[in-house]
Amino acid sequence: MASTTGLPKVLIIGSGGVGAVSALSLHTRNRSEVTMVIRSDYDKVVKEGYTFDSCTYGKITGWRPHNIAKTVPEAQEKFGNFDYIIVTTKNIPDGYSTCEDIIKPAVTPGVSTIILMQNGIGIDGPMKEAFPQNVTLSAVTHIGSTNYHAVIENKGADNVFLGDFDHSFDTCSPKVQKIINDFIHIYKNDNDLNFIRIDDNVKKTRWEKLIYNSVFNTVTAIVNLDVTRCQINNGNIDLFGPAMDEVLAIAKAEGVIIDEAEKKEKFLHIGDGLLYTPSMCVDMRKNQLLEIEIILGNPLKIAKKHNVPTPTLSVIYSLLSMVQFRIKESVGFLKINEDDFKGNSDDLHQIYLDKYIHKQ
Amino acid sequence: MASTTGLPKVLIIGSGGVGAVSALSLHTRNRSEVTMVIRSDYDKVVKEGYTFDSCTYGKITGWRPHNIAKTVPEAQEKFGNFDYIIVTTKNIPDGYSTCEDIIKPAVTPGVSTIILMQNGIGIDGPMKEAFPQNVTLSAVTHIGSTNYHAVIENKGADNVFLGDFDHSFDTCSPKVQKIINDFIHIYKNDNDLNFIRIDDNVKKTRWEKLIYNSVFNTVTAIVNLDVTRCQINNGNIDLFGPAMDEVLAIAKAEGVIIDEAEKKEKFLHIGDGLLYTPSMCVDMRKNQLLEIEIILGNPLKIAKKHNVPTPTLSVIYSLLSMVQFRIKESVGFLKINEDDFKGNSDDLHQIYLDKYIHKQ
Numbered sequence: 066m067a068s069t070t071g072l073p074k075v076l077i078i079g080s081g082g083v084g085a086v087s088a089l090s091l092h093t094r095n096r097s098e099v100t101m102v103i104r105s106d107y108d109k110v111v112k113e114g115y116t117f118d119s120c121t122y123g124k125i126t127g128w129r130p131h132n133i134a135k136t137v138p139e140a141q142e143k144f145g146n147f148d149y150i151i152v153t154t155k156n157i158p159d160g161y162s163t164c165e166d167i168i169k170p171a172v173t174p175g176v177s178t179i180i181l182m183q184n185g186i187g188i189d190g191p192m193k194e195a196f197p198q199n200v201t202l203s204a205v206t207h208i209g210s211t212n213y214h215a216v217i218e219n220k221g222a223d224n225v226f227l228g229d230f231d232h233s234f235d236t237c238s239p240k241v242q243k244i245i246n247d248f249i250h251i252y253k254n255d256n257d258l259n260f261i262r263i264d265d266n267v268k269k270t271r272w273e274k275l276i277y278n279s280v281f282n283t284v285t286a287i288v289n290l291d292v293t294r295c296q297i298n299n300g301n302i303d304l305f306g307p308a309m310d311e312v313l314a315i316a317k318a319e320g321v322i323i324d325e326a327e328k329k330e331k332f333l334h335i336g337d338g339l340l341y342t343p344s345m346c347v348d349m350r351k352n353q354l355l356e357i358e359i360i361l362g363n364p365l366k367i368a369k370k371h372n373v374p375t376p377t378l379s380v381i382y383s384l385l386s387m388v389q390f391r392i393k394e395s396v397g398f399l400k401i402n403e404d405d406f407k408g409n410s411d412d413l414h415q416i417y418l419d420k421y422i423h424k425q
Numbered sequence: 426m427a428s429t430t431g432l433p434k435v436l437i438i439g440s441g442g443v444g445a446v447s448a449l450s451l452h453t454r455n456r457s458e459v460t461m462v463i464r465s466d467y468d469k470v471v472k473e474g475y476t477f478d479s480c481t482y483g484k485i486t487g488w489r490p491h492n493i494a495k496t497v498p499e500a501q502e503k504f505g506n507f508d509y510i511i512v513t514t515k516n517i518p519d520g521y522s523t524c525e526d527i528i529k530p531a532v533t534p535g536v537s538t539i540i541l542m543q544n545g546i547g548i549d550g551p552m553k554e555a556f557p558q559n560v561t562l563s564a565v566t567h568i569g570s571t572n573y574h575a576v577i578e579n580k581g582a583d584n585v586f587l588g589d590f591d592h593s594f595d596t597c598s599p600k601v602q603k604i605i606n607d608f609i610h611i612y613k614n615d616n617d618l619n620f621i622r623i624d625d626n627v628k629k630t631r632w633e634k635l636i637y638n639s640v641f642n643t644v645t646a647i648v649n650l651d652v653t654r655c656q657i658n659n660g661n662i663d664l665f666g667p668a669m670d671e672v673l674a675i676a677k678a679e680g681v682i683i684d685e686a687e688k689k690e691k692f693l694h695i696g697d698g699l700l701y702t703p704s705m706c707v708d709m710r711k712n713q714l715l716e717i718e719i720i721l722g723n724p725l726k727i728a729k730k731h732n733v734p735t736p737t738l739s740v741i742y743s744l745l746s747m748v749q750f751r752i753k754e755s756v757g758f759l760k761i762n763e764d765d766f767k768g769n770s771d772d773l774h775q776i777y778l779d780k781y782i783h784k785q
Contacts, residue, residue, distance in 0.1 A: 287647065288747035295764050298750050299774040303743040338676050338767030376736035383663040384744065387648035390658050407698030414659040 066307055073251060076140055076147040077101045077130075079154035082210030083182060084098065085115055085217045087225075087252075089153055090120055090259055096251040098145040100132035106215040107135050119210075119219035121258040138170040146173040149248060151180045151204075155186050159389070160354045162187070162335045165195035172286055174198040178244050182206055182228070185319070185359025186277055186367070189230035200241055202248075203230040203267040205274055225252065226264035233265045272316040273323060277332045279361050280308040282345035283381050286355060287388055289346065290337040292408050303422050307377045309333065315364050318371035350395060357382075433611060436460045436500055436507040436531055437490075439514035442570030443542060445475055445577045447511055447585075447612075448490045449482055450619055456611040460492035460504040466575040479570075479579035481545050481618040498530040506533040509608060511540045511564075516548050519749070520714045521758070523761050524548070525555035536559040536602050540587070544638055545629050545719025546631055546727070549590035560604055563590040563627040563633055585612065586624035593625045610619055625672045632676040633683060639721050640668040642705035643741050646715060647748055652696040653702065667737045669693065675724050678731035709748065712756060717742075 069201045074092055077084045080103045092099045114127035134140035134394050141147075150171055156164050168179065175198045181188055182204040183276045207216050209221030227245060229237050234245065245263060252261045264270050281292050284304055288295065295304070309332060313325045345355050393399040405420060406413050435451055435561050437444045440463045452459045463470050474487035494500035501507075510531055526541065535558045543546055552561045569581030587605060605623060612621045624630050630766040641652050644664055648655065652712050655664070671693060673685045705715050709724065721742050728735045753759040765780060766773050 134599055170722075260552070266464075284744070284747075288744055288751060290747055290751055293763075293773065294750065294761075295747055296770040296773045297761070297766055297777045298747050299743070300747070301770050304740065304772070334770055337770045340766075341764055377740055380664065380737055380740040381744075383659070384644070384648055385729040386743075387644075387650055387655055387658050388658070390654065391648060391650055394654075401654075401657070403700055406700075410653070410661050410694055410697045413653065413656045414662070418655045 071100065073097045073148040073151045073247070074146070075099050075151060075251070076137075077151045077153060078137060078140075078145070078171070080104070080106065080110075080212065080213060081153060082212045082217055082219065083206055083208055084151070085117075085154035086119065086121070086208060086210050086219050086223055087153065087182065088349055089115075089117060089119070089125075089128065089273065090223055090252055090254060092128075092130055093122065094251055094254050098132070098144075099130040099148075100134060100147070101130045102134050102137055102140050104135065106212075107133065107214045110135055113215070113279065116216045119217065119223075120221065121219065121223040123255060136166060138383045141171045145171060147171055147177050149178050149180060151182050153182045154346075154356075155356055156183045156185055156359045157354050158191070158354055158358050165191055169195070171200060172196050178202060180204050180248070182225070183359070183362065184271075184274065185356060186275055187363030188359055198276065200244055201230075202227060203269045203271065205264065205267065206299065207274075212422075213357065213425050217272070222258040222260070224258075224259075225261035225268050226267065227261055228264035228267040230267050230271070234263050235265075265322075268319075269321050270315075272312070272319070273328060275360070275364060276309055276312050276323075276328055277314075277335065278343070278345075279312050279364055279378070280305050280332075281336070282310075282343040283357075283361055283385050285343050285346035286349040287381065287384050290348065291340050291342045291346070293340045304377065305333060305383075308381065311368070311373070311375045311378045312364065314373050315368045315375070316370070318373045319367055323379065349392065354390055354392055354396070354398065355383050355385070355389050393412075432456060432458045433508040433607070434458045434460065434504065434506070435509040435511060435611070436462070436497075436504070437511045437513060438462045438497060438500075438528055438531070439512060440466065440470075440572065442572045442577055442579065443475075443568055444511070444513035444702055445572055445581050446479065446481070446568060446570050446583055447513065447542065447566075448476075449477065449479070449485075450489065450583055450612055450614060452488075452490055453482065454611055454614050457509075458492070458504075459490040460494060460500050460507070461490045462494050462497055462500050464495065464605070466572075467493065468574045473575070476576045477579065479577065480581065481579065482615060497527060498647040505531060507537050509538050509540060511542050515708075515714075515716055515721045516543045517714050517716055518544055518551070518718050523551065524763050525551055528600045529555070532556055532559060538562060538608070540564050540608070542585070542611075543719070544634065545716060546635055546722065547723030548719055551723055560601055561590075561738075562587060562601075562605065563624075563631065564626065565624065565630045582618040582620075583616075584619075585621040586627065586630050587621055588624035588627040590627045590631070594623050595625075614719075626681075628679075629676075629683065632672070632679070632681045633688060634678075635720070635724060636669055636672050636683075636688055637695065638703070638705075639672050639724055639738070640665050640692075641696070641716060642703040643717075643721055643745050644668075645703050645706035646709040647741065647744050649706065649709065651700050651706070653698065653700045664737065664741075665693060668741065671728070671733070671735045671738045672724065674733050675728045675731070675735070678733045679691045679727055709752065712752055714752055714756070714758065715749050717745050717746070720744065 075097045077088050118127040132144040179201045205226045207224045210219040309329050397406045435457045474489045477485040492504040539561040567584045570579040633772045
């Protein structure tokens with residue numbers, strides 16, 4: 066369907082805090098037609114619009130993007146084809162759907178540029194593999210934004226680092242370079258707190274963010290405490306520090322050069338005194354599936370590939386897998402027949418994989 | 426106060442599943458005067474007595490020991506002095522009271538024999554130090570008994586291993602040997618499922634029980650799943666096996682010779698198919714303080730003394746400490762003033778120790 070505005074069409078999938086602020090930035094810039102897929106808050110947004118309390122864009126009420134759809138197929142049917150698809154959903158490949166499956170109905174082969182505005186490592190490869198005719202870009206945000214029933218609290222500046230996960234800007238094709246520049250053109254507002262910039266080393270940016278996420282998100286989700294309360298219990302010395310060292314060692318083995326001492330010092334203290342609860346712990350409290358694979362599972366696969374020892378992270382990952390299982394069972398994602406597991410405990414994991422995972 | 430029966434006086438402190446079955450065994454044998462300290466179920470037991478469904482002693486209703494007291498001082502005042510004090514309470518030195526403080530009002534110097542019928546390691550030393558004029562014995566039970574409001578479900582035979590933690594029977598003084606024999610005499614019934622025997626190596630027996638407890642109790646309490654569900658998630662390979670290896674290595678460094686392969690195989694499979702929830706996980710679910718120090722903290726101190734590496738157990742311990750902190754805060758045992766912890770995260774643990782632990 067043709068754009069009603071003649072402008073490039075952007076679809077935003079995932080209407081959490083990050084997705085809503087991105088939609089607002091694009092809409093404010095007014096050089097694209099912005100469509101959002103909104104599920105649970107659909108009726109409320111159609112009727113009342115979003116409310117923002119944003120350090121970047123101010124206090125706004127009754128805001129709506131150009132188009133709203135309830136599902137990805139509906140968005141494609143009514144408002145496609147899309148030039149850009151921004152993915153801001155949680156990325157849980159072991160959950161209900163992979164991100165590749167979620168966005169597929171909206172991807173026009175050879176046309177849509179996919180922008181992964183998500184956390185974690187190992188998310189670009191599967192997307193590029195699933196859509197080889199399309200350009201997939203990687204965006205890292207430092208935004209601090211939450212969505213509670215279409216009310217957005219946005220406390221961090223709207224900062225976006227954009228690039229190709231596998232190449233620096235100079236080594237991208239002219240086509241990809243143009244796409245990156247074009248997107249920055251339609252996103253960047255004349256606003257000191259909104260910046261979007263070419264990231265020449267997204268891989269490094271993602272690993273740097275992971276230093277925090279793979280350590281604080283995971284531990285707090287396991288023990289159900291905020292970061293400060295973990296630190297009270299000697300968390301920096303006993304867990305966070307050693308775990309960060311392991312993340313840094315994996316990144317190094319992967320060829321990512323990070324100033325280790327500086328980053329470790331920075332991240333160990335980034336939450337000092339804030340009594341901050343990372344998103345994975347919030348998800349656990351809401352009994353929602355956790356982004357365990359992209360935050361910790363994939364880094365550990367890379368560690369294994371390079372023979373990097375990960376004594377701390379591996380134990381954290383095993384325990385977190387059990388927490389994820391608990392959540393899956395409790396929300397009915399998995400229904401365990403206990404009779405299946407009354408045999409020898411060495412076989413139980415294989416039975417689980419065979420009967421419950423691979424057959425899904 | 427003189428015994429009304431002329432028999433040796435036994436006080437049982439801790440009226441859980443283990444304490445109640447021990448009281449029943451002694452009472453059935455009828456060669457001692459049995460006093461129990463009963464707190465929460467006091468009124469019910471006075472009025473209706475205990476109900477037992479016991480594989481060893483059968484189905485019994487309306488059972489009471491000779492004497493019941495609400496507190497240890499009351500027991501001492503009304504029914505002391507005691508020849509034997511059997512301690513079956515949880516042992517939580519970082520909790521409301523140490524066991525030494527709990528039993529103190531009932532200990533007659535030079536007279537009362539203290540029998541620690543509890544789990545864990547590092548419990549005998551503090552007791553011997555607190556009561557140097559008294560004999561402290563160590564008893565390990567394999568009983569499987571729960572108390573739910575004075576209704577006792579007892580599924581395991583009443584087996585007791587009794588001895589001195591630091592000596593074999595032969596190297597105990599004649600006085601201690603006599604005490605051990607005397608107690609067995611008043612405890613052992615003519616019942617195939619009730620046995621109590623001299624344990625020539627209690628230290629080894631305690632470490633063997635710890636192979637299970639320090640691994641399964643701790644992990645299940647952290648992730649809130651039964652043992653089988655942890656095993657479904659590859660728990661035996663990823664966590665339980667490596668953690669057991671570390672417990673065995675610590676025991677070995679401590680001079681305790683255990684058939685490692687046999688014990689590991691036995692304990693890894695002891696719960697196969699039972700979907701069993703260990704007591705520490707049950708305590709966590711009830712939001713009660715955990716026996717973290719005697720089950721894992723003390724073994725790790727011993728590991729440190731001998732320079733035994735414990736990469737798995739140390740991470741488990743750190744996480745479990747955070748869970749214990751969460752429980753302490755949630756039950757009001759600790760009241761954290763968040764303003765105390767708004768500084769540098771390196772100091773937070775020290776502030777916590779100074780303001781909240783050492784000043785208690």
